[in-house]
Amino acid sequence: MRIPLSDRVGGGAARDQVYLAVREAIVSAELEPGRRLSENELADRLGVSRTPVREALVRLRDERLVAIVPQLGTFVTLISxxxxxxxxxxxxxxxxxxxxxxxxxxxxxxxxxxxxxxxxxxxxxxxxxxxxxxxxxxxxxxxxxxxxxxxxxxxxxxxxxxxxxxxxxxxxxxxxxxxxxxxxxxxxxxxxxxxxxxxxxxxxxxxxxxxxxxxxxxxxxxxxxxxxx
Amino acid sequence: MRIPLSDRVGGGAARDQVYLAVREAIVSAELEPGRRLSENELADRLGVSRTPVREALVRLRDERLVAIVPQLGTFVTLISxxxxxxxxxxxxxxxxxxxxxxxxxxxxxxxxxxxxxxxxxxxxxxxxxxxxxxxxxxxxxxxxxxxxxxxxxxxxxxxxxxxxxxxxxxxxxxxxxxxxxxxxxxxxxxxxxxxxxxxxxxxxxxxxxxxxxxxxxxxxxxxxxxxxx
DNA sequence: AGCGGTCTACTTGTATACTAGTGCGCATGC
DNA sequence: GCATGCGCACTAGTATACAAGTAGACCGCT
The missing domain is CATH 1.20.120.530 (GntR ligand-binding domain-like)
Known part of the structure; x- marks a missing residue:
């Protein structure tokens, strides 16, 4: 799983790429509102570990695009x-x-x-x-x-x-x-x-x-x- | 070092407490502009691990109160x-x-x-x-x-x-x-x-x-x- | 059948281990 | 004495391991 940074597409760090990818998926409704996310699943899908995924999700929470509920899960927010x-x-x-x-x-x-x-x-x-x-x-x-x-x-x-x-x-x-x-x-x-x-x-x-x-x-x-x- | 959450003062999560503590220290100039920070040092001082410290620093970077330079260090920004x-x-x-x-x-x-x-x-x-x-x-x-x-x-x-x-x-x-x-x-x-x-x-x-x-x-x-x- | 308790599988939060890279200091050669 | 190059110590980025807690399924009891 250890992928050298140079092999990753795009110039930014893993955290930024995860952020951009997930944000785009949410905004385009590929990840539909209300859907439950899993840090592990996202990490697997994007080929990184949970750490950069978490940092990306925190930023998305600031934008109110996801809601993080401790010990329960992370959800794409409904449009309000x-x-x-x-x-x-x-x-x-x-x-x-x-x-x-x-x-x-x-x-x-x-x-x-x-x-x-x-x-x-x-x-x-x-x-x-x-x-x-x-x-x-x-x-x-x-x-x-x-x-x-x-x-x-x-x-x-x-x-x-x-x-x-x-x-x-x-x-x-x-x-x-x-x-x-x-x-x-x-x-x-x-x-x-x-x-x-x-x-x-x-x-x-x-x-x-x-x-x-x-x-x-x-x-x-x-x-x-x-x-x- | 593993401290139960209940022993921590205040109600929020470790990440939020670190954020508040470091922000207050920066705004009050206890951590003077230009000073170099270390995730490890902050973690030791506050009795937590690097993970919540990092997440707090990312938020402070968004506020332009710290500058994070990869592989080099984290610095309190100069007032600009x-x-x-x-x-x-x-x-x-x-x-x-x-x-x-x-x-x-x-x-x-x-x-x-x-x-x-x-x-x-x-x-x-x-x-x-x-x-x-x-x-x-x-x-x-x-x-x-x-x-x-x-x-x-x-x-x-x-x-x-x-x-x-x-x-x-x-x-x-x-x-x-x-x-x-x-x-x-x-x-x-x-x-x-x-x-x-x-x-x-x-x-x-x-x-x-x-x-x-x-x-x-x-x-x-x-x-x-x-x-x- | 219906209800209740337990247990499992999963979640996020935190801690630790490892990787890659930078700057500074010291030792060595000139 | 001075310049140069190598090495060490420290950095942030990432990966993994562990802790704490919740929902839901499943089994047993009434």
Whole structure:
């Protein structure tokens, strides 16, 4: 079982790879909400020992994606309205604060990079590549946070965003949905380019709340994934 | 060395106690910035094994209070202007968003509890009990976040706040400083009680920025604690 | 048949053993 | 005396062993 580090795919340590793998599995609902996990099973499946698995699970617990019950088991948390509301609140607070600064500090070079991202989003839309769009979406929001000088805003928002990410990944986008998202992105970016913090914040807040509108749809499609409130 | 759990003071697991103990030691500068830590030494000192120590250190790394360098050592981070700015940004974003909701949702019962806290703050000021004031200060901010319905705002703000906490704890308050703080607290609470989100946010933002004014003082007193920028 | 106690198999929490790698010091050669 | 190279002691990362506790199945009793 002792595998040299160099044989492991990816650059990071075992703990980080376990974290990424399990998080992706949870967010994509490959590990469905409510499912019971076992540190031993995960360790076997990923070819590592329990130690890095445990450290990864602790991080996921901080994100409320798993619940660890001593002497009983570890479970994928059910999607909860409270957790979704908290995630939305945190993300809105952090990103909207960040974008105000971004609007004041944006440089032409950065804006050019962002424009290229928007073009790529449209290409992903044309090709119907939903996964590529998600990656570009994240990259755009991250870039906007970077512009504020507080990259930590994105890191925290992302970490708080687990429950919302699950909703996003579960949703099968209706035709035209991506186009709508891109239009909102453009509106936000335009306000930043104009150096208008108030408008940028308003547009972003509107944009961030669009995702919430999908929650009820997903809830209807997968009631067993949700916590009863 | 195998100590039964019941013999350990406090209610939490070993990992949590290690976390609290080490965090307190760092924030109070008992473990001074730049100091090298050793998992083995900490484990011996606290009477536990390396495992819970490691898990605690990972959490502290997330808060940027320690830096873990593989195969080399773990170090208490130097206080950094960037980290302070990030902490202030995050705290301002989260708490100011929360207090807007708090101003809309505050109940008479909660306001009464907050008033009692303010009275206790004044008693602490009279008695010159700075530690008690810090506890009450935290309790007040936490309560205001709770009122918003997003307790997570306080949890995240606190976790992001490590570098600022160190500054706060290092500062020897000048006479009248606590009185000023209490006056600002009263102004914030009054705006919340009036149900005025805009004023509450403005007052809180002003209040949160006061702590920053102490940074340069501390930097002059302990230049070796700071990262050169 | 229905109920109750025990026992097993599994869980996480903690402790310890081992691996790979780094820096520092000391000894050796110049 | 000084520079260089080797070795030791210590580090964090990972693997494994042990401890404590829970749920559920199963067997015996009423």
């Amino acid at each position: 309205d409270d957790a979704i509301a908290d995630a939305a609140f945190v993300r809105e607070a952090l990103e909207c604060s960040a974008i105000r600064l971004a609007a004041e500090r944006a440089t032409p070079a950065a804006l050019e990079e962002i424009q290229a991202n928007l073009v790529a989003q449209e290409r992903a839309d044309d090709e119907g590549d939903h996964d590529a769009f998600d990656v570009l979406d994240d990259a755009l929001h991250r870039k906007l946070c970077e512009l504020s000088g507080h990259e930590i805003a994105w890191a925290l928002a992302r970490r708080a965003n687990g429950h919302l990410d699950r909703v996003r990944r579960l949703s099968l986008p209706e035709p035209g949905y991506l186009g709508e998202m891109i239009a909102e992105h453009r509106a936000v970016v335009a306000a930043v380019a104009d150096g208008d913090p108030d408008r940028a914040e308003r547009e972003l807040r509107h944009h961030l709340r669009m995702v919430l509108s999908q929650v009820s749809t997903i809830r209807d499609a997968h009631p067993d994934y949700f916590e009863e409130s | 202007d960037d980290a302070i700015a990030d902490a202030a940004f995050v705290r301002e974003a989260l708490e100011c968003s929360a207090i807007r909701l708090a101003a809309e949702r505050a109940t008479p019962a909660a306001l009464e509890e907050i008033q009692a806290n303010l009275v206790a703050q004044e008693r602490a000021d009279d008695e010159g009990d700075h530690d008690a004031f810090d506890v009450l200060d935290d309790a007040l901010h936490r309560k205001l976040c709770e009122l918003s319905g997003h307790e997570i705002a306080w949890a995240l703000a606190r976790r992001a706040n490590g570098h600022l906490d160190r500054v706060r704890r290092l500062s020897l308050p000048e006479p009248g400083y606590l009185g000023e703080m209490i006056a600002e607290h009263r102004a914030v609470v009054a705006a919340v009680a009036d149900g005025d989100p805009d004023r509450a946010e403005r007052e809180l933002r002003h209040h949160l920025r006061m702590v920053l004014s102490q940074v340069s003082t501390i930097r002059d007193a302990h230049p070796d604690y700071f990262e050169e920028s």
